[in-house]
Amino acid sequence: MSEVTGSGSARSGQPVVLGRPAVSGAGHRSPLTTEADRLFTICNACRYCEGLCAVFPAMERRRLFTDGDVDFLANLCHNCGACLFDCQYAPPHDFDVVVPETLAKLRSDTWERYAWPAPLGHLFRANAVAVSVAVVAALIGFLAVVGAVNGTLIERHTGPGAFYQVVPHGTIVGLYLAASGFAVAAMGISIRRYWRTIGGGRPTLSDLRRAGRSAGTLEYLDGGGPGCVNDDDTPDDTRKRYHHLTFYGFALCLAATTLAAILEGAFDRVAPYPVWHPVVVLGTVGGIGLVIGPIGLLAAKRRRADGLTDPGSRSMELAFLGLLVAVSVTGLATLVLRATVLMPLLLVVHLAVVFAFFVTAPYTKMVHGAYRYAALVNDAAERRRGRLSPRRRNS
Ligand code: SF4
Ligand code: SF4
Known part of the structure; x- marks a missing residue:
């Protein structure tokens, strides 16, 4: 099994080894959206949180995540926080999965990105x-x-x-x-x-x-x-x-x-x-x-x-x-x-x-x-x- 990394963790700055090719990390507009893609890919394999809210079932309807998908899921999140406390891959685990904070940052990013003027x-x-x-x-x-x-x-x-x-x-x-x-x-x-x-x-x-x-x-x-x-x-x-x-x-x-x-x-x-x-x-x-x-x-x-x-x-x-x-x-x-x-x-x-x-x-x-x-x-x-x-x- 090749050690191909995902985008790395935006929180720790360390590359995260998923043990398989990271097929969906490339081509995003920012490190934050790339990080979200990495988290969603892990969550889609895990699926432990799919009963917590609408975000995880919406993730499961996708195999790969575009920037639009990431922006959609970020604003679907209500920031209840349950998926941090429930996550077996949250820090100190090497996967460093921190969904609520990442989505909160993305929400602010989307509001600024789509603002008019x-x-x-x-x-x-x-x-x-x-x-x-x-x-x-x-x-x-x-x-x-x-x-x-x-x-x-x-x-x-x-x-x-x-x-x-x-x-x-x-x-x-x-x-x-x-x-x-x-x-x-x-x-x-x-x-x-x-x-x-x-x-x-x-x-x-x-x-x-x-x-x-x-x-x-x-x-x-x-x-x-x-x-x-x-x-x-x-x-x-x-x-x-x-x-x-x-x-x-x-x-x-x-x-x-x-x-x-x-x-x-x-x-x-x-x-x-x-x-x-x-x-x-x-x-x-x-x-x-x-x-x-x-x-x-x-x-x-x-x-x-x-x-x-x-x-x-x-x-x-x-x-x-x-x-x-x-x-x-x-x-x-x-x-x-x-x-x-x-x-x-x-x-x-x-x-x-x-x-x-x-x-x-x-x-x-x-x-x-x-x-x-x-x-x-x-x-x-x-x-x-x-x-x-x-x-x-x-x-
Ligand atoms: S947040 Fe953690 S426990 Fe929940 S689905 Fe994602 S990886 Fe699994
Ligand atoms: S913090 Fe967001 S993604 Fe996590 S369980 Fe709550 S609503 Fe869902």
């Missing part, structure tokens, strides 16, 4: 700086607007239209339509590039539904059943619960804003609304979820063991979660203190933070939801075509 992809690596600059710039812009309108941030405004006495309605609508339109367009183009590279075809409605169910329940963040693994081999659902609070909190806040826009645009029912109003209830419940969820995720990150995450993405994750907390805290504070003289100041800070959130969204961790959904749709389509179930061998 391409030069802004670098913002993923300087995320904390980019988010801070966006917040400060937005704050200066809104302060300039306030200065042009009435010039004071400490003043009591009440009754319908109170918010618009601080910043005019047309200014808010115009700025937010531009920011959110840019975010949707940039993320849409990025996802289209990704979709083409992973070889995604035309999905059916059932593919979209199945992927939506998986994404909405975080089906694959449970390590095959017992939960997410952190700094020991005792899994739990803590991260899943905090992620749900974050995602559904955000969805409720979005629903509140959309409802308010419809009421104002179509029915001339102008904010602020009374405390029992659906807009306020949705915004309050969502805002509380959007405070607890990200803070819980921040705390949970401290418990994650080496080999589970990408150390290079830590500041991006902190910036994103910090921005979410800032959005919800400033929103709730504006709501609670809207009848006081502090309302103009709080409103301006909230508007600036939300504007910065939308403008930077295509270059923050916000994109992970879109990429994961696309990967889940592709997985559902592959399973439909191949009549495969991700956990078929355990069912």
Whole structure:
């Protein structure tokens, strides 16, 4: 048996002897994708983890791995961590199989690679700086607007239209339509590039539904059943619960804003609304979820063991979660203190933070939801075509 090596381990830098020709290591775009190819080839021979999530069955549908396959599998991974603690070939074994960290690095790589416009992809690596600059710039812009309108941030405004006495309605609508339109367009183009590279075809409605169910329940963040693994081999659902609070909190806040826009645009029912109003209830419940969820995720990150995450993405994750907390805290504070003289100041800070959130969204961790959904749709389509179930061998 010839000692032909794979690409070598990106972690240890040492060549890994597989004892057979490495037929699929050549021609990748980077050492990271070559390393992923090496791991997938080992996993496909081992198959011990195929009941843990959708990634391993998707691997098994392939004999060789293109860069597109690697990008697809990286975003299908939910980073539950189970395959590190379950792996008999993890360090100190010579095979040095560390799937979660490798896929986490690849995810960041794909988000930067497919970003639109391409030069802004670098913002993923300087995320904390980019988010801070966006917040400060937005704050200066809104302060300039306030200065042009009435010039004071400490003043009591009440009754319908109170918010618009601080910043005019047309200014808010115009700025937010531009920011959110840019975010949707940039993320849409990025996802289209990704979709083409992973070889995604035309999905059916059932593919979209199945992927939506998986994404909405975080089906694959449970390590095959017992939960997410952190700094020991005792899994739990803590991260899943905090992620749900974050995602559904955000969805409720979005629903509140959309409802308010419809009421104002179509029915001339102008904010602020009374405390029992659906807009306020949705915004309050969502805002509380959007405070607890990200803070819980921040705390949970401290418990994650080496080999589970990408150390290079830590500041991006902190910036994103910090921005979410800032959005919800400033929103709730504006709501609670809207009848006081502090309302103009709080409103301006909230508007600036939300504007910065939308403008930077295509270059923050916000994109992970879109990429994961696309990967889940592709997985559902592959399973439909191949009549495969991700956990078929355990069912
Ligand atoms: S992660 Fe390890 S145990 Fe799991 S399939 Fe791959 S090589 Fe096997
Ligand atoms: S970390 Fe979890 S979701 Fe990702 S490949 Fe491993 S078992 Fe699957």
